[in-house]
Amino acid sequence: MADIITLDDVSVVFEHGGRLVEAVSHANVHVEEGEIFGIVGFSGAGKSTLVRTINLLERPTSGRVVIDGRDVTTLRGAALRELRSGIGFVFQSFNLIDNVTVAQNIAFALKAAHVPKAQRRPRIEELLRLVGLEEKIDSYPSQLSGGQKQRVSIARALANHPRILLCDEATSALDLETTEEILALLKRINAELGVTIVFITHQFDVAKAIFDHVAVMEHGVIVEQGTTIDVFGSPRHETTRALVERYLGVAIPRQLVPQLPSGRLIELRYKDEGAFEPLISDVSRRFEVSINVLHGNVGYFGTQAIGTLIVLVSARQEGQRGAFVVQAAIDELSSRVADARELSVALNDDIGASVDAIFVDDAYDAKPPAAASDAYDGVAYDGDAHKEVLA
Numbered sequence: 128m129a130d131i132i133t134l135d136d137v138s139v140v141f142e143h144g145g146r147l148v149e150a151v152s153h154a155n156v157h158v159e160e161g162e163i164f165g166i167v168g169f170s171g172a173g174k175s176t177l178v179r180t181i182n183l184l185e186r187p188t189s190g191r192v193v194i195d196g197r198d199v200t201t202l203r204g205a206a207l208r209e210l211r212s213g214i215g216f217v218f219q220s221f222n223l224i225d226n227v228t229v230a231q232n233i234a235f236a237l238k239a240a241h242v243p244k245a246q247r248r249p250r251i252e253e254l255l256r257l258v259g260l261e262e263k264i265d266s267y268p269s270q271l272s273g274g275q276k277q278r279v280s281i282a283r284a285l286a287n288h289p290r291i292l293l294c295d296e297a298t299s300a301l302d303l304e305t306t307e308e309i310l311a312l313l314k315r316i317n318a319e320l321g322v323t324i325v326f327i328t329h330q331f332d333v334a335k336a337i338f339d340h341v342a343v344m345e346h347g348v349i350v351e352q353g354t355t356i357d358v359f360g361s362p363r364h365e366t367t368r369a370l371v372e373r374y375l376g377v378a379i380p381r382q383l384v385p386q387l388p389s390g391r392l393i394e395l396r397y398k399d400e401g402a403f404e405p406l407i408s409d410v411s412r413r414f415e416v417s418i419n420v421l422h423g424n425v426g427y428f429g430t431q432a433i434g435t436l437i438v439l440v441s442a443r444q445e446g447q448r449g450a451f452v453v454q455a456a457i458d459e460l461s462s463r464v465a466d467a468r469e470l471s472v473a474l475n476d477d478i479g480a481s482v483d484a485i486f487v488d489d490a491y492d493a494k495p496p497a498a499a500s501d502a503y504d505g506v507a508y509d510g511d512a513h514k515e516v517l518a
């Protein structure tokens with residue numbers, strides 16, 4: 128499938144207090160037409176900056192932005208406005224204008240794209256039907272729930288039939304149930320309208336539910352990218368591991384650790400139909416080792432499953448021969464799963480690292496919403512349009 132978005136060696140450098148900050152460093156991204164492409168990473172990783180280069184809300188310091196095969200990096204004026212009107216933007220904080228109705232909020236975007244007045248109301252009705260909010264057309268944002276506000280903001284983002292929808296933490300301010308509703312809506316928009324979606328999130332549940340491809344960012348760098356099942360099924364980078372660990376909930380009660388027989392602790396991951404049961408019994412029989420299952424979990428990524436198992440492999444006999452068969456058994460186990468790694472028996476090191484990551488992430492949840500100035504960036508209308516619609 129052809130790329131609809133290509134970021135070619137894109138870097139963004141900010142000057143802040145006399146210091147240069149490289150918010151994005153040499154990023155290469157290929158988004159295929161019709162897919163849902165995700166970007167994950169901890170706070171400050173550069174996710175928003177990267178996504179904002181796609182519609183040039185942030186202009187790359189170096190590198191190229193190519194949309195539909197056309198280099199748009201240096202577009203300005205009317206050409207830039209036209210590009211932006213074909214790219215919808217949805218924010219965590221909804222960015223609706225409080226003192227006008229739902230209809231008027233959407234009308235701004237139509238006005239900005241020079242849609243004649245007579246065509247606006249029918250289009251607004253159509254958009255609200257799409258997001259399931261027809262009856263709220265004349266309500267004010269303050270009369271809506273968070274999920275309803277986000278539906279309005281999605282309707283507004285879709286007003287001018289964009290082929291690309293950028294979502295920056297679009298579900299992060301919503302509860303679990305509402306998040307699921309919004310994700311279902313976005314999936315439907317993706318499938319039925321063929322809109323390509325680029326979605327930033329730090330919520331692993333969101334990532335694994337809707338992303339086709341995912342890029343993991345850390346300190347401005349894309350440290351890992353690929354299909355969601357590959358990246359999360361066999362994480363290579365510690366940031367990805369921390370995200371996956373948190374979701375799969377790998378933890379062995381501390382008090383159990385001293386009671387474990389001596390042996391080596393191995394974490395195994397399988398994808399899809401792989402089954403541990405026959406593998407464990409097969410290997411323990413053939414290699415004369417004991418394999419204790421300490422923890423097991425299965426997580427679903429769309430329709431695909433990733434299973435995690437932590438096992439303790441111990442020899443049935445002492446000495447060198449014992450160590451040898453344990454190694455052979457571990458090699459065999461590793462060769463038959465998607466991913467395997469050894470955990471230190473002083474488990475707290477490994478578990479501690481993911482717990483630290485979780486605390487970092489929780490602090491991030493408490494972050495205040497994006498600056499109000501963003502409200503006007505994504506929808507590409509100006510102050511005069513605002514006045515006229517109100518008048």
Ligand SMILES: Nc1ncnc2c1ncn2[C@@H]1O[C@H](COP(=O)(O)OP(=O)(O)OP(=O)(O)O)[C@@H](O)[C@H]1O
Binds near residue numbers: 170
């Ligand atoms: N306009 C700016 N001027 C100076 N520095 C900036 C600017 N915008 C972002 N940065 C810096 O660039 C880095 C990346 O910021 P960015 O907002 O892209 O991260 P993020 O991954 O979206 O974080 P979060 O998850 O908290 O939204 C941070 O160090 C941030 O402080």
Ligand SMILES: [Mg+2]
Binds near residue numbers: 174175295
């Ligand atoms: Mg951000």
